[in-house]
Amino acid sequence: xxxxxxxxxxxxxxxFQALYGIDLELHEGETLAIIGANGxxxxxxxxxxxxxxxxPLRSIVFSGHPIGGLSPAEIVRLGISLxxxxxxxxxxxxxxxxxxxxxxxLRAPGYWSLDRIYQLFPALLERRAAPSQTLSGGEQQMAxxxxxxMSNPRILLCDEISLGLAPIIIRRIYAxxxxxxxxxxxxxLVEQDIxxxxxxxxxxxxxxxxxxxxxxxxxxLDREKIHTAYFGA
Amino acid sequence: xxxxxxxxxxxxxxxxLYALFAAGLALIFGIMRLVNLAxxxxxxxxxxxxxxxxxxxxxxxxxxxxxxxxxxxxFGYALQHLLLNRTLGRDIMPPLLVTFGLSIIIxxxxxxxxxxxxxxxxxxVIETDSIRLxxxxxxxxxxxxxxxxxxxxxxxxxLLFYRxxxxxxxxxxxxxxxxxxxxxxxxxxxxxxxxAVAMVVIGVSALYLGMRANFDPTIGPARLLYAFEAxxxxxxxxxxxxxxxxxIIGVAQTVGGSINPEWQILTGHLAFLAVLVLRPRGLFPxxxx
Numbered sequence: 001x002x003x004x005x006x007x008x009x010x011x012x013x014x015x016f017q018a019l020y021g022i023d024l025e026l027h028e029g030e031t032l033a034i035i036g037a038n039g040x041x042x043x044x045x046x047x048x049x050x051x052x053x054x055x056p057l058r059s060i061v062f063s064g065h066p067i068g069g070l071s072p073a074e075i076v077r078l079g080i081s082l083x084x085x086x087x088x089x090x091x092x093x094x095x096x097x098x099x100x101x102x103x104x105x106l107r108a109p110g111y112w113s114l115d116r117i118y119q120l121f122p123a124l125l126e127r128r129a130a131p132s133q134t135l136s137g138g139e140q141q142m143a144x145x146x147x148x149x150m151s152n153p154r155i156l157l158c159d160e161i162s163l164g165l166a167p168i169i170i171r172r173i174y175a176x177x178x179x180x181x182x183x184x185x186x187x188x189l190v191e192q193d194i195x196x197x198x199x200x201x202x203x204x205x206x207x208x209x210x211x212x213x214x215x216x217x218x219x220x221l222d223r224e225k226i227h228t229a230y231f232g233a
Numbered sequence: 234x235x236x237x238x239x240x241x242x243x244x245x246x247x248x249x250l251y252a253l254f255a256a257g258l259a260l261i262f263g264i265m266r267l268v269n270l271a272x273x274x275x276x277x278x279x280x281x282x283x284x285x286x287x288x289x290x291x292x293x294x295x296x297x298x299x300x301x302x303x304x305x306x307x308f309g310y311a312l313q314h315l316l317l318n319r320t321l322g323r324d325i326m327p328p329l330l331v332t333f334g335l336s337i338i339i340x341x342x343x344x345x346x347x348x349x350x351x352x353x354x355x356x357x358v359i360e361t362d363s364i365r366l367x368x369x370x371x372x373x374x375x376x377x378x379x380x381x382x383x384x385x386x387x388x389x390x391x392l393l394f395y396r397x398x399x400x401x402x403x404x405x406x407x408x409x410x411x412x413x414x415x416x417x418x419x420x421x422x423x424x425x426x427x428x429a430v431a432m433v434v435i436g437v438s439a440l441y442l443g444m445r446a447n448f449d450p451t452i453g454p455a456r457l458l459y460a461f462e463a464x465x466x467x468x469x470x471x472x473x474x475x476x477x478x479x480x481i482i483g484v485a486q487t488v489g490g491s492i493n494p495e496w497q498i499l500t501g502h503l504a505f506l507a508v509l510v511l512r513p514r515g516l517f518p519x520x521x522x
Contacts (some may be wrong), residue, residue, distance in 0.1 A: 052411060071414070072415050073414050073417045073418060076415055090404065090405045090408040092404045092407070093404055093405060100398075101401050102416055105416065105417020
């Protein structure tokens with residue numbers, strides 16, 4: 001049984017349809033990459049899963065239970081956590097408070113705690129008392145990932161975590177993913193920059209204009225196929 | 234000279250009352266961007282609740298306030314949960330219209346039940362007591378309590394906001410309500426809690442409103458105005474700023490009134506305008522607003 005499954009998932013912004021029936025499966029322990037151009041519906045897909053956009057109940061199934069349309073607060077308590085695009089740290093909270101609030105809905109403690117987040121990203125420990133807006137882009141991204149981990153999610157959704165960061169910082173952030181995986185989280189990465197994503201992903205889905213245009217294992221996909229699926233023929 | 238110092242002191246103490254009015258308003262606006270046009274009327278409503286409590290149970294106003302606090306807390310939670318949460322959204326008009334309507338309903342409801350007669354919370358001897366600070370300078374005990382309570386309330390709100398988990402949720406929701414939900418925070422519950430806390434602050438405001446002077450069902454909107462001015466002078470989102478704002482209006486009113494009693498209200502508004510001209514974002518604006 002898949003850990004997370006979407007069945008003909010659709011999404012709308014008012015009259016505008018952003019997703020046209022997405023079928024996707026995430027298995028326990030897997031890392032998926034969702035790639036696609038700007039406006040392909042990648043972020044919309046994550047917003048639907050987290051409950052920020054309404055979805056029909058049975059179109060999203062988590063661990064056997066339909067969760068479509070539940071509130072975001074309920075969904076994060078079930079174990080799905082989002083690292084939002086653009087980090088979106090709380091500006092009036094310090095770094096440590098941003099991390100602590102990630103555990104707001106937590107019922108039972110799990111592997112990830114403040115100390116473990118600081119072990120994962122030592123740079124945050126030095127800046128723990130600093131206002132979150134004074135951090136560098138890379139540090140902000142680490143804090144956003146840490147905040148999402150604090151709820152000890154079974155699924156970590158990462159929206160464009162490499163956006164706007166220097167290559168060396170991107171590599172450092174991607175280097176944390178195996179440790180996150182090792183603690184039992186399954187991961188969905190949404191990226192426009194496909195190079196990093198393809199290196200860590202077990203499987204890839206490519207979105208194009210709200211539809212799935214390609215899926216497979218990175219090894220089975222050649223550049224031309226991806227190019228076509230990414231930009232259209 | 235001591236006459237002028239007395240006037241200034243009076244103004245600072247009066248500022249404490251305005252800071253209390255403003256603290257409740259700032260709390261609500263800060264967390265949910267709701268401009269509560271019924272704020273002044275809620276203060277008057279709370280004053281009548283205290284009046285009934287003192288009269289029916291034969292208690293002093295301080296004890297009555299303590300007793301009424303859980304009731305006010307529950308009322309605030311219910312008001313937000315059942316009514317105001319339904320008005321919040323992208324459009325800023327519904328909350329304005331609904332709280333404006335609420336203001337009219339409270340005024341007319343109070344007129345119906347209590348008539349337009351002036352009322353007062355009588356506190357016994359401390360009403361006329363004063364504390365001598367030497368050389369012809371003295372402050373009224375109730376006046377001093379007002380300022381001390383304002384400082385206490387603001388200090389308490391600071392502790393709540395910066396030292397508790399609920400406070401963290403308040404600030405996170407204020408920063409970014411969408412992401413706050415992703416942390417497992419139920420925004421509607423947070424908003425209702427905020428209004429409940431605001432109603433407790435309103436209860437403290439009502440205590441001093443009722444002890445310092447007469448009140449009747451129609452004086453709410455003017456209190457709302459002073460509260461607004463104090464909040465804006467202080468800079469939106471700063472609790473200590475509301476205290477500074479309250480004191481500036483209080484001092485301006487008292488000094489103006491000492492020159493000519495007709496100028497009291499006018500000089501308060503002029504001080505507000507002067508601050509707006511010199512510091513349009515208030516004295517202590519929050520970064521990023």
